[in-house]
Amino acid sequence: MSTIGPLRGRDRDLTGASGQNTLVTIMFFAAGIVFLDRFGITFLFPQIGAELHLTNSQLGSLVSVTAVTWAVSSLIFSVLSDRFGGRVKWLIVASLVLFSSAVALIGLAEDYRTMLLFRAIIGFCEGPALPLIQGAVARASSPERRGRNLGIVIAGTLVIGSALAPGIMVGLATAVGWRPAFALVAVPGIVVALLVAVFMRDERSAAGTHRVRARDFRLVLANRNVLLALVGTTVCIGSSIGFGTFAPVFLAARGHSPATSTLVLTVYGLVIALGNIVAPAVSDRFGRRPALCAAAVCGGLLPVFFVLFADSVPLLLVSLVVGLMAGGGLTLITYVVPGESVPPELMATAFALQIAVGETVGGTLGPQIGGAVADATHDLANALLLYGATPIVLVLVSLLIRETAPRRR
Template structure:
């Protein structure tokens, strides 16, 4: 199949800056709610673990099962979205409503088995959201703003799901108990679903000329070497990020850090990472994806190490966490920007979902499990954090091996082979 330049001109890629900004703002909040509902539970692990008598491995599995279910559903629904022309609005709305409802039921879980089942349901319902959100934003963005816009979406996941989450979850649990916290944090997801339904304009083409992806076209997702390389980087990035996020609150608690101080550290860290998720991709729009990803990988490895070294010196810890201004962009670049620019635009959602499916299944599942097992075997969570500090070495290797995809540097990069069409190209 082929998609002409005129048909591409009718899609969101050629809309004005105002429309781009509106869509990005909506998706900033939508993505943030996704991650608040997914990872907010980790900030209550000390209370939940104590009440339900769970060990570190069981707590880790509550994160891992969500990752596996997330991976499966993200690939299924993203492939369907691309197959039928990228129409995503109501899939995003449905995802937000369903997983928010499941989150509200967590507070009723009487035991580990029930909570594990609910966490799997949450993962399956959340899975399609982020690939479809990023696909909509990527198609709506002009090439020179794509990295920044996609970084803003990830900033939402970090600002709301990491920076604000400790205060929200711990504050609600302290005031009302952890069981009542979950129904309350489910409400914003429903509100954002309504906003998406009312304000988002459908991003697919319509009519006889609407692009339809054929089954054989999906081979192009893996035709460019950047995609399998990014799969390795995404797996490492997701595994280390989820693992670190799972155990960092518990680590600070076990080190005797007060709840107030721990909340401050985690909130500041989340804000820094959120800001970095915008800064690093924006820098990569100008200097290139390769150098930006390499710097982000190095800084990602330093964050867990600094937590271990400076846990008992809050000023030093907060100062050292400034490396997060670069670390925060690693996930955006390796999971979304680079794969999205390495495949035809009609296959972007599938490319993103493939990254998530592999990264979540392997990295997202094994990261918390390995960290929990190491902590239980050695009697110290610091060893788990050091594992997450070593993992990004592989991400740095990936950064050295990928082909440059930044549109502004296209004339400096080697010309891609015919089967390596970039995200600026159409299917052929």
Template sequence: MAIRKLATYENTLLAVLFLTFGFVFFDRLALSFLFPFMAQELHLSNRHLGMLSSVLALMWAVSGAFMGAYSDRRGVRKPYLIAAVLLFSLFSALSGMVTGFVSLLVFRAAMGLAEGPVLPLSQSLMVEASAPHRRGLNMGLLHGSAAGLLGAVVGPPVLVGLAGAYGWRTAFYVSCLPGLLIAWLIWRHVREAPAQRHGRAEAAPRADGPGASPLAVLRQRNILLCVLISCVFLTWFVIIISFAPTYLVSVKHYSPGTMSAVMSCLGVAWVVWGFAVPAISDRVGRRPAMVGFSLLAALCPLAFIYVDSPVALGAAVLLSYTGLGCFTLFMATIPAETVSRGAMATALGLIMGVGELVGGFVSPTVAGFASDRFGLPVAMWMSAIGALVAGVLSLGLVETAPARTRAPDIGVDIPSPL
């Protein structure tokens, strides 16, 4: 009976957090899909697009790293997660009221501050509730598939359709509504967890235990490598997702509808690979999965350059957009299996924060300036190099998959509902 209750809560939590993080990416990617509609009215260029993506990533980095460490010290996740969902929904809607680049920059920065804590808080809750044999799959569904389904499959047709029918401002306004429902679901169904699960206490006190500094956590080899991988893999991701819609319209001369269809193929690949890569890693190991799928992901941005047919490009994207499954591994699963529970959100926030700072903040700005001077293909080459370097760095990871090691379970007991 107790095991059944734990499994039921595990599935319920997965469903709620799936919606939560998926909606984060619905809002985050909205600007990329709506940019072709906004650019002329607001006098925006590729440089502005890169800066808008960068400032949001910078705020993700700051708030994610800070709140990850703060929640570990307080031992609290749920109220911060509810507040984050409500705030980023509000600021996303306010993006529809902008009158120029500066005001849009301010609202996107505020939205980034609110969104940053969602990933480390959500993944910490999910790890604590997951059985060891489902850890990779659960985190893949939450981190990869949720963002892909709601952000990149549902997002393009919904946002482009609303923008075409009612204007891009209305598309931003409507984007805030699901946040209210999601905040209620978190309040109703998510609960905090104590420091044990299945009656098994955590291992003996460790240097990276509760209250550990980010520097102490960073001394672990896997954490340092995951931070470096995050920097280059976020370069791959943010450049593709920020510049691909504009690239398809302005360079490939696709119609908005065709662009939306290709981007939806990217979203389908995101969903499939988002859970397939972590699930495969549960069997073959984290390191082999990271190496192989990172190198495959490097081909995706090159497809945007060299494949002209929309149908062929869609197929190429489906086969090569594997990186978001890798994201689950280096940004959540591997660090969660490396550090103690008391330092988990600190590690996740650090990896996400530094990665967003370099790959999410610096890279798209550089890509935007370079694209205005040398053309948009240079941005896609930057993206490909990022995934290639991630594959090389992954060779140094220490294996953590329970099926490939004898690592102890790190889970915790889940309290019964009030």
């Protein structure tokens, strides 16, 4: 197990509170824009589908193809980044510029095949961004703030890519049309790329202290925590995407108006986003294992509360408070624990491995299994209850992993 410290040398200015805050703030927006550009298109599917005459299956494939190319490229480029060392800053900049440019091209698509190609390119260009961003933040963070800093970055994906995305995408499409909307939403990505280029230090000096060799990657695949985290990440991503897929339909089936459903889901998104800060911060103080166990239990309660309190919006909203711990489960098992379990120069690979497996296995099977259960039982509540049971696996993982929090070690 590796004890990870903050960067040295030229990157010393990032280890202080002010330097860390600057880096984390920039990466908060960078990660949020990654998810806005990835999932923002779904809020415009009614207009896009009508104009291009797309079926529901074709609309679904526009999301799936991005997930596949995302998973593949995240692993490829993260391994290459760790293998050759340094240049993380410029890889992040390149990813932001390239996928933002690809998003702008969506407005030029005239048919399904062209749209599918652009979406595949977006996923391929976006894939490296998040593991490299999290690796840079983890290496620059002091041990007592690492969990919280990584959680803040992931909170950006939920605040910008989920809570604010509907208003941004629908507002732009209403004002200028869906085609120009994609060109406009690409602009923030270019701006953040410039901020990264200006304010982030190049890590070549730090990475040069140990050149990664091909056989060093065995340290990732042979690490107990990394392998256990793969199981936990797959379960987390599968249940999260599955629950997010069916929760809006479930609320509508229970007779709630679109306005009420939007209120509940917006509050849910914001609480989960805040949980990505709270739970990792708790883990900084009390340890990764107990925090992860608590997050898993709370994650199981959320879908159960949706079913129990579906007919009482006030009770449902109050019950969402458990999301303050549940929201951090994915951050802890996907980034914090694996990142602290391998040498610093292999962090991006460890993160990308989690994302690649979690996206392809959990992201694919989660919604499909839930949908099959709902169809077989003719009740969406059973699908949600299934997602409420899956965190039991994450509880077991939390009991089996070795503690990685510097304070607790």
